[in-house]
Amino acid sequence: xxxxxxxxxxxxxxxxxxxxxxxxxxxxxxxxxxxxxxxxxxxxxxxxxxxxxxxxxxxxxxxxxxxxxxxxxxxxxxxxxxxxxxxxxxxxxxxxxxxxxxxxxxxxxxxxxxxxxxxxxxxxxxxxxxxxxxxxxxxxxxxxxxxxxxxxxxxxxxxxxxxxxxxxxxxxxxxxxxxxxxxxxxxxxxxxxxxxxxxxxxxxxxxxxxxxxxxxxxxxxxxxxxxxxxxxxxxxxxxxxxxxxxxxxxxxxxxxxxxxxxxxxxxxxxxxxxxxxxxxxxxxxxxxxxxxxxxxxxxxxxxxxxxx
Numbered sequence: 271x272x273x274x275x276x277x278x279x280x281x282x283x284x285x286x287x288x289x290x291x292x293x294x295x296x297x298x299x300x301x302x303x304x305x306x307x308x309x310x311x312x313x314x315x316x317x318x319x320x321x322x323x324x325x326x327x328x329x330x331x332x333x334x335x336x337x338x339x340x341x342x343x344x345x346x347x348x349x350x351x352x353x354x355x356x357x358x359x360x361x362x363x364x365x366x367x368x369x370x371x372x373x374x375x376x377x378x379x380x381x382x383x384x385x386x387x388x389x390x391x392x393x394x395x396x397x398x399x400x401x402x403x404x405x406x407x408x409x410x411x412x413x414x415x416x417x418x419x420x421x422x423x424x425x426x427x428x429x430x431x432x433x434x435x436x437x438x439x440x441x442x443x444x445x446x447x448x449x450x451x452x453x454x455x456x457x458x459x460x461x462x463x464x465x466x467x468x469x470x471x472x473x474x475x476x477x478x479x480x481x482x483x484x485x486x487x488x489x490x491x492x493x494x495x496x497x498x499x500x501x502x503x504x505x506x507x508x509x510x511x512x513x514x515x516x517x518x519x520x521x522x523x524x525x526x527x528x529x530x531x532x533x534x535x536x537x538x539x540x541x542x543x544x545x546x547x548x549x550x551x552x553x554x555x556x557x558x559x560x561x562x563x564x565x566x567x568x569x570x571x572x573x574x575x576x577x578x
Contacts, residue, residue, distance in 0.1 A: 284566040285357065286350035292559030293349030296551040297342050302334035303547030308404045310540035311505045318543040337403030339422045344396050351392065353559065356385040356457060372461070372472040379458040386453030387446050394445040395438045399425045401508045432511070441508040444521050448500040452493040460489035460556060475564075482560050483553040490552025494544050499537035501544070503528070 305325075306318050313321065325333050341348075359381035360373040367373060373381070399422045429437045463485040464477055471477035477485075494501070503524050510516050518524035528536050 284563065285354055288559050288562035288566060289350035289353040290345065290347075291562040292353075292555040292557075293345035294342065295558035296349075296555035297338065297345050299554045300547040300551030301338050301341075303543050303550070305334045305336065305404050307540045307543045307547060308401055308505055310543060311502050312405055312509050318540065336406065337400045337422060337425075341396055341400055343422070344392065348389065348392050348396070349555070349559075352385055352389050352453075355388055356381050356453075359384045370473075375458055375462060378461050379454040382454040382457035383450045385457070386449035386451070389453075390442065390446045390449045393449065394442045395426075397445070397504075398429070398438065398440055398508045401505060402429075402511070405509055429511075440510075441504050444500060444504040444507060447521075448497045448504060452497040455496050456489050456493035456552075459492040460485050463488050477560075479557060479561070482557040486556030487549035487553035489556070490548035491545050493552075494548045495541075498541055498544065499525075502537050502539065 306321055309321050309325065310316065310318055316324075322334075360377055361367075363380055364373050364377045402425050403422060426438065433440070461472065464481055465472050467485060468477040468481045471481065503521060506524050506528060507518055507521070510518065518527060525537075532539075
């Protein structure tokens, strides 16, 4: 009965809960656009709008939220770990600074790279399940009715039964290659932009809600643009399963065959939907995280007037 009061009394506990709020806000706000991105990446033609119309017409609006249970169920732990790992690494990489001083931009980038690499161990299985569900019913993974899955738990059990533990971590290498540099850009862009939009906020923590939304949104866009071709390759690799013909034998093979078949433009297919989603999702993540953290600590105020 005393667990939650004691848990929230600690700094770690409050960051954990705040990270969970941020992650949930991000998933709910951007999941339909993420579904469109996944389907556009794995298809051979069609704009995001045409895929949206076809999906809603043939499968209904609920198809845009198919597979959301997997990231939503894990999002509290995942986001809490991301923010906590980043905080630990940013302090460890520059132990000379005090707790009240913000880390340098170089340390921010390095801590972000380390955070992205570590959190890939959690994210890779979740994204694998999510991608399999999002592509269920699409032309890319058209299969027998008996092979259709009812939810994320059913997908995870099927992967473990057919492919084993190695199968559940299919795409881990490409996920690390994508997430390590992208998280470096992610945290660096957020810290840099919030300071540019609201000078002095890195020290006093008094940025406005608008600053949180804009800086977070731009951080998300920067992280996606820098790694998007790797994300296309990752989606195609994780979309494969033993029940379908394996088109790719690895990262290099997938890159080569994709470019050979569709040209270099295939590596940027779906970028528009990804960037739109990234701005909405990461603006929501950082805003929800910062607001929740201030509410839990009771030691910060949030400005709502236009200061940017």
